[in-house]
Amino acid sequence: MFLEIKQLSKSFQNDLIVDRLSLSLDQHRTLSILGKSGCGKTTLLKLIAGLETADQGSIRVNGEDMSGKTPAERKIVYLYQEDLLFPHLSVRGNIGFGLKLQKIPASDIKEQVDLMIQRLELQGQGDKMPHQLSGGQRQRVSFGRAIITNPRLLLLDEPFGSLDVGTRQRMQELFKELTALYGITSLFVTHDLKEAILMGDDIGLMKKGSLQVYPDKQDFLLDPGTGVRSEIEFWESLLKPNY
Numbered sequence: 001m002f003l004e005i006k007q008l009s010k011s012f013q014n015d016l017i018v019d020r021l022s023l024s025l026d027q028h029r030t031l032s033i034l035g036k037s038g039c040g041k042t043t044l045l046k047l048i049a050g051l052e053t054a055d056q057g058s059i060r061v062n063g064e065d066m067s068g069k070t071p072a073e074r075k076i077v078y079l080y081q082e083d084l085l086f087p088h089l090s091v092r093g094n095i096g097f098g099l100k101l102q103k104i105p106a107s108d109i110k111e112q113v114d115l116m117i118q119r120l121e122l123q124g125q126g127d128k129m130p131h132q133l134s135g136g137q138r139q140r141v142s143f144g145r146a147i148i149t150n151p152r153l154l155l156l157d158e159p160f161g162s163l164d165v166g167t168r169q170r171m172q173e174l175f176k177e178l179t180a181l182y183g184i185t186s187l188f189v190t191h192d193l194k195e196a197i198l199m200g201d202d203i204g205l206m207k208k209g210s211l212q213v214y215p216d217k218q219d220f221l222l223d224p225g226t227g228v229r230s231e232i233e234f235w236e237s238l239l240k241p242n243y
């Protein structure tokens with residue numbers, strides 16, 4: 001298993017937020033995580049990223065124990081909804097920032113950034129500053145900035161929550177394309193049922209600090225606790241005559 005979490009727990013002021021949570025994920029797969037507000041999804045991602053410290057349990061990535069490692073040493077990228085771009089850097093500067101830190105030669109950075117700009121469909125926008133971009137464009141830049149460094153694990157925390165329906169759909173397609181192309185392994189936290197189903201190879205439901213990962217999507221769809229059935233019933237009721 002590429003990501004292996006065992007019996008992970010975390011409390012804040014005597015409130016148990018992550019409760020003996022275990023999960024495993026194969027490389028190059030995406031696990032969608034659904035769950036009500038406050039159930040501990042963000043805390044789980046922060047524990048994995050090294051932004052919070054667990055009280056108990058272990059996190060292993062590719063066999064390597066993450067305890068005591070800084071976020072940078074983990075080579076895990078945590079991307080959230082309002083992820084801020086560097087305001088003083090252009091699109092090009094933002095996308096290439098992580099590569100520059102890795103001291104990659106300037107000509108190679110240029111080549112990789114140009115390719116990423118094309119893949120993000122941001123041709124002609126490379127010299128713009130973040131404040132000159134739309135919300136969807138900014139989101140694409142932060143996504144590209146995260147992926148270009150080839151993180152071994154990408155943690156996405158409701159990344160498309162602030163986007164309109166059409167832009168969100170395009171971002172979902174782009175996410176699928178790029179994660180396949182770059183062989184990314186990721187956890188994708190979302191409140192949106194449809195998005196969870198579309199984005200995840202596997203789906204998990206988090207409740208009060210515990211996570212249930214479904215053996216396959218069909219099991220998830222058939223479980224009355226996931227809300228899929230009530231969603232279907234809602235749409236069916238609208239289709240009935242005399243509505």
Ligand SMILES: Nc1ncnc2c1ncn2[C@@H]1O[C@H](COP(=O)(O)OP(=O)(O)OP(=O)(O)O)[C@@H](O)[C@H]1O
Binds near residue numbers: 012036037038042
């Ligand atoms: N640093 C902290 N100190 C104290 N309590 C915290 C801290 N971080 C999170 N919590 C609490 O832990 C609980 C879970 O928060 P978390 O952000 O993980 O939930 P979530 O499932 O991501 O919610 P949402 O879907 O609303 O983003 C909340 O009750 C929150 O108040």
